[in-house]
Amino acid sequence: MDFSRFSGPERLQLNQYIQKKEMKDFMQLYSNLVQRCFEDCSNDFTSRALSTNEKTCSENCVGKFLKHSERIGARFAEQNAEMMEQQAKLR
Amino acid sequence: MSFLFGGGGGGSAANPSAQIGQSEVVNSATTEIEMITDLFSKLVNSCHKKCIESNYKDSDLNKAEGVCLDRCVGKYFETSKLVTEQLQKLQQQPQ
Numbered sequence: 001m002d003f004s005r006f007s008g009p010e011r012l013q014l015n016q017y018i019q020k021k022e023m024k025d026f027m028q029l030y031s032n033l034v035q036r037c038f039e040d041c042s043n044d045f046t047s048r049a050l051s052t053n054e055k056t057c058s059e060n061c062v063g064k065f066l067k068h069s070e071r072i073g074a075r076f077a078e079q080n081a082e083m084m085e086q087q088a089k090l091r
Numbered sequence: 092m093s094f095l096f097g098g099g100g101g102g103s104a105a106n107p108s109a110q111i112g113q114s115e116v117v118n119s120a121t122t123e124i125e126m127i128t129d130l131f132s133k134l135v136n137s138c139h140k141k142c143i144e145s146n147y148k149d150s151d152l153n154k155a156e157g158v159c160l161d162r163c164v165g166k167y168f169e170t171s172k173l174v175t176e177q178l179q180k181l182q183q184q185p186q
Contacts, residue, residue, distance in 0.1 A: 063150030075164035
């Protein structure tokens with residue numbers, strides 16, 4: 001985001017907003033990830049503790065999710081840039 | 092998201108709930124951030140559901156998953172464009 005078009009106080013407000021949002025989004029990511037990996041990996045309740053399989057599965061689930069969202073981010077940025085370009089041409 | 096309806100821009104102008112002391116520019120900037128992050132999280136969730144195998148044998152994306160994700164994002168954007176165009180057509184029709 002281009003911050004140069006904002007005045008000093010506006011920049012401060014935006015920074016505060018972004019900080020809050022980052023925190024909120026991170027907490028959401030965390031709780032979604034726990035739920036996702038728990039649902040996909042833990043289906044056997046004959047024992048209270050995570051089995052080795054469930055543990056490996058959950059670890060892979062987290063690792064894979066991070067790579068997944070990184071890849072989506074890369075494609076997302078490309079598509080977004082393309083769209084902005086098309087818009088600029090139309091104007 | 093300025094690509095919706097050809098960059099409405101004025102969308103937040105009529106927002107009566109604008110916080111006191113928060114300028115119009117800040118409001119539209121936060122709305123834009125909100126929309127972009129919302130779109131991103133929708134993409135992450137949809138494409139995860141459609142492309143990622145749930146057995147998690149490996150923590151790396153396999154080839155099929157990677158290709159699927161690339162296409163998934165492309166298709167999502169194309170769909171969004173299509174829907175935008177259809178809605179625009181609908182709007183332009185005389186009532």
